[in-house]
Amino acid sequence: MGQSNTEQHQPYHSDDEIDLAELFLILWKRKILIILGTVVCALAGIGISIFMTEVYEIDALIEPGKRIVENEEVPVASPIAIKEKVLAGVFDQNIQKELKISAREYPNIYVDLPKDTNLVKFRIESSDIQRAKDILNAILLRITRDTEEKIKKTKDEIENKIKLAKIVYQGKVNQVKLLAEQVKETKATIEDFKMERKKAMSSRSTDAMAVLLYSNEIQNKQIYLNDLNRKLSDMETQSQASKIELEQLKLDLSNIIATQIDKSPTASSDPIKPKKILIVALSFLLGLMGTIMLAFILEYVQAARQRKEDGSQGMHYRTD
Numbered sequence: 001m002g003q004s005n006t007e008q009h010q011p012y013h014s015d016d017e018i019d020l021a022e023l024f025l026i027l028w029k030r031k032i033l034i035i036l037g038t039v040v041c042a043l044a045g046i047g048i049s050i051f052m053t054e055v056y057e058i059d060a061l062i063e064p065g066k067r068i069v070e071n072e073e074v075p076v077a078s079p080i081a082i083k084e085k086v087l088a089g090v091f092d093q094n095i096q097k098e099l100k101i102s103a104r105e106y107p108n109i110y111v112d113l114p115k116d117t118n119l120v121k122f123r124i125e126s127s128d129i130q131r132a133k134d135i136l137n138a139i140l141l142r143i144t145r146d147t148e149e150k151i152k153k154t155k156d157e158i159e160n161k162i163k164l165a166k167i168v169y170q171g172k173v174n175q176v177k178l179l180a181e182q183v184k185e186t187k188a189t190i191e192d193f194k195m196e197r198k199k200a201m202s203s204r205s206t207d208a209m210a211v212l213l214y215s216n217e218i219q220n221k222q223i224y225l226n227d228l229n230r231k232l233s234d235m236e237t238q239s240q241a242s243k244i245e246l247e248q249l250k251l252d253l254s255n256i257i258a259t260q261i262d263k264s265p266t267a268s269s270d271p272i273k274p275k276k277i278l279i280v281a282l283s284f285l286l287g288l289m290g291t292i293m294l295a296f297i298l299e300y301v302q303a304a305r306q307r308k309e310d311g312s313q314g315m316h317y318r319t320d
Helices: 002-009 020-029 031-051 079-087 092-099 129-202 208-254 276-319
Strands: 056-063 066-069 072-075 109-112 120-126 260-267
Touching (some): 020 031, 020 276, 031 276, 092 129, 120 129, 129 260
Antiparallel strands (some): 056 120, 066 072, 109 120
């Protein structure tokens, strides 16, 4: 009964239970292996990072030509269209031929569109900084040339409209002058008729027919004058509208802004690749994990060998 109670109160140990103290002892036993292995891997990582080719980022910024319409900037060439054009490789063959670069040596070109701007950013990751700058300069030159052609076309269209608007405006001005002269002459004629009628009425031998004729002429001329004044007012309104249209076209022409290179091709001050600290850190961690696993494997092999030897000796004793 006592033995049974002792067995009931004895703690249960599973074969799969991990003994942390035993693991720590194994690591302590193999500490030299772990330390040396980790140091070797870290040194290897340092060596690899030193001898790896350094890669820099070379970037440039361009702002396509634009027009200011109703206080809003409207690009002459869409930044999205420029991006698609470059990514599609429209300029690649000509640039390769110009710079004598093979298609295999030609780097990847990345295009970004900064948010809430009309800017286009070009990036190249390369170890050859000067070649990357030459490629970006060639791209900027072609984009500038394309957008300037569109700007010139837009300017030519506006200038033609300005010429036509000037002709229309000058025609309106001339018509205003002509109508104003006719109004002036008609007023003078009416005044002359009034004076003649007054003379006829003040004469001793008043000619009633003459007075009636003068009155009719004055009435007719007054009707004609009213019509001229109406036409003059309409023409002055039209002339003013033509002048405003002409000034607006001149303003549109002045609001065309040429393509600007906001940032010429520039290399990053530090290489973006390789990431030396990351490589060394990973090498250190891999070395540490690898040597710890190796320590457990060696310990397992040694323990298995020891058990085998102990089993052989037990069999020998029983035989004897």
